[in-house]
Amino acid sequence: MAPRKISLVVSDVDGTLVDRVKTLTPAAIAAVRRLGEAGIGFAVISSRPPRGLAMLVEPLGLVTPLAGFNGGVITTTALEPLESHVLDAEAARRAVGTMAEAGADIWVFAGDEWLLRRPDGPYVPLERHTVEFEPRIVTEFGPSLERAAKIVGVSEDHDRLARIGLETAAVLGDAASVARSQPYYLDVTPPHANKGAGVRALARLAGVPLNEVAVIGDGENDVPMFEAAGFAIAMGNAAPEVRAAAAAVTESNDREGFAAAVERLLLDL
Secondary structure, eight states: OOOSOOOOEEOOOOIIOOOOOOOOHHHHOOOOOOHHTTTTTEEOOOSOOOGGGGGGGEEEEEEEEEEEEEGEEEEEEEEEEEEEOOOOHHHHHHHHHHHTTTOEEEEETTTEEEEEEEESSTTHHHEEEEEEOOEEEOOGGGGGSSEEEEEEEEEEEEHHHHHHHHHHHHHHHGGOOEEEEEETEEEEOOOTTTHHHHHHHHHHHHTGGGGGGGEOOOOOGGGGHHHSEEEEEEEESSOOHHHHHHHOOOGGGGGGGHHHHIIIIIIII
16 A cells, blocks of 8 residues: 655656656656646656666656666766765676676676677667667776776576676675666676665655655666665566565556556555
């Protein structure tokens, strides 16, 4: 059951707010507008870099901070930094070594750059389409690992990537947060850069108590924000274990699940 009062809604983006081809639909835009008309704030949190969220600002009329890298970097809508965390350099090197040795392609996000070694690697075209900027091709990651906000292991073998995730988490321990944002992306972020911490930061910046925050998401990396917020909604396209962690489940992102959640679960109280 939803809490009696909701003052802020925080939404994941990929698999939640946008559909399978990364389109922000008219129904989703209208749902965000309806939240505003009801006096409810709206914010986004994503594994994307903040730069990869900028295209949402104008169509959604966003005024709240943007939480990128699973909450590791929070900026204004003009991409001015408010809070920022980077990986310890040694942890970053161990993450790259562990995941690469296990067969994953490696991407490094440092500053406003996306760095990779193989431009023809899996999911590069998808990520380019998603974040709407180009990667920088490098032979070695070098100094970028001293300022990395997120390192991603990428693989078309989703079961293998799950195993790599367990191994990487064991190697890094408390030095990093390790979670899949998609079945094919394994995100390594600073230890306090997870969506639970991100939602707490967004609520604090908005001056809203956590018990008045509703969250909606579809991924493994969304579960920490489910645990932090007053009310959690899982998308119908989420894995069973993610749906089980939420208080309510809506339709899939290809069936306007975000808009349905706003109308039926958040506004119809």
